Amino acid sequence: MAKHHYSRQREMIYQQLKSTTEHPTAESIYRILKVDQPNLSLGTVYRNLNHLVEEGRIVRIPFDVDRYDGNASEHSHFYCGTCGRLYDVNLDIEQNLDEIVSDMGYQVDRHELIFKGVCSHCLKETVA
Amino acid sequence: MAKHHYSRQREMIYQQLKSTTEHPTAESIYRILKVDQPNLSLGTVYRNLNHLVEEGRIVRIPFDVDRYDGNASEHSHFYCGTCGRLYDVNLDIEQNLDEIVSDMGYQVDRHELIFKGVCSHCLKETVA
DNA sequence: ACATAACTGATAATCGTTACTGATTTGGAG
DNA sequence: CTCCAAATCAGTAACGATTATCAGTTATGT
Numbered sequence: 001m002a003k004h005h006y007s008r009q010r011e012m013i014y015q016q017l018k019s020t021t022e023h024p025t026a027e028s029i030y031r032i033l034k035v036d037q038p039n040l041s042l043g044t045v046y047r048n049l050n051h052l053v054e055e056g057r058i059v060r061i062p063f064d065v066d067r068y069d070g071n072a073s074e075h076s077h078f079y080c081g082t083c084g085r086l087y088d089v090n091l092d093i094e095q096n097l098d099e100i101v102s103d104m105g106y107q108v109d110r111h112e113l114i115f116k117g118v119c120s121h122c123l124k125e126t127v128a
Numbered sequence: 129m130a131k132h133h134y135s136r137q138r139e140m141i142y143q144q145l146k147s148t149t150e151h152p153t154a155e156s157i158y159r160i161l162k163v164d165q166p167n168l169s170l171g172t173v174y175r176n177l178n179h180l181v182e183e184g185r186i187v188r189i190p191f192d193v194d195r196y197d198g199n200a201s202e203h204s205h206f207y208c209g210t211c212g213r214l215y216d217v218n219l220d221i222e223q224n225l226d227e228i229v230s231d232m233g234y235q236v237d238r239h240e241l242i243f244k245g246v247c248s249h250c251l252k253e254t255v256a
Numbered sequence: 257a258c259a260t261a262a263c264t265g266a267t268a269a270t271c272g273t274t275a276c277t278g279a280t281t282t283g284g285a286g
Numbered sequence: 287c288t289c290c291a292a293a294t295c296a297g298t299a300a301c302g303a304t305t306a307t308c309a310g311t312t313a314t315g316t
Binding site: 003004005 | 297298
């Protein structure tokens with residue numbers, strides 16, 4: 001007996017997340033999918049996002065309004081306070097961080113690292 | 129003319145935060161201060177926490193339910209998923225992180241780094 | 257002391273997220 | 287293929303943390 005049934009809605013949500021690097025919110029995923037699936041429910045989006053996070057297929061980025069990342073591999077984020085965009089940031093050091101904290105006696109399952117400031121795009125705009 | 133008036137409530141909240149390393153929530157700060165100040169309002173706590181964060185005197189740790197840190201110097205946190213406690217973690221590398229991301233073209237104002245797992249205290253409990 | 261802007265307490269409103277419900281879909285067993 | 291139980295759905299109500307509102311109070315500069 002299967003633990004999970006196949007769900008068309010869940011796969012749509014997952015594929016939508018995989019197809020973008022914009023780290024959308026539940027609401028914006030809902031709006032996009034609603035176009036082709038007019039009777040999609042917002043609750044279904046939330047339910048499946050939680051489901052996918054538990055499975056480890058996607059990552060929740062805890063925010064004022066939570067955002068989601070279809071790239072579940074370990075990486076950081078940069079949040080631009082000017083345009084509100086959320087960028088992926090890959091740091092070589094990142095794996096070491098968990099080791100350092102492990103050596104302190106903690107069992108580290110994962111970490112969240114988010115930088116905040118102004119992105120290069122908005123920096124240009126400001127100068128102009 | 130002063131930008132801010134002195135506020136007894138604000139100082140109480142600040143002192144409460146400085147006196148603990150438990151990273152309390154707005155609600156728990158409220159409960160503690162309410163004992164000696166029965167007519168303290170929860171809205172006042174939220175209002176002043178925001179005020180103190182803007183001043184940079186304290187730090188907001190974005191969480192399911194936000195928590196606050198009276199130690200405004202740069203450091204990370206470890207969240208234990210078993211007991212729910214939030215620990216301070218000091219890493220030497222931490223300053224370098226901002227530099228690395230700055231070199232990528234971003235203007236980095238600050239970062240948030242939080243580790244999640246099981247703390248040493250809870251690890252012992254589990255074994256026993 | 258006066259004027260004014262900041263602040264407070266109390267309460268209502270907001271809004272992201274979760275819970276509930278009855279109907280529908282899925283996958284395995286006979 | 288048919289039937290059943292578990293999983294999922296759409297729709298909507300409920301929840302809870304945080305913010306907004308507002309009339310009354312307090313702090314600060316003149």
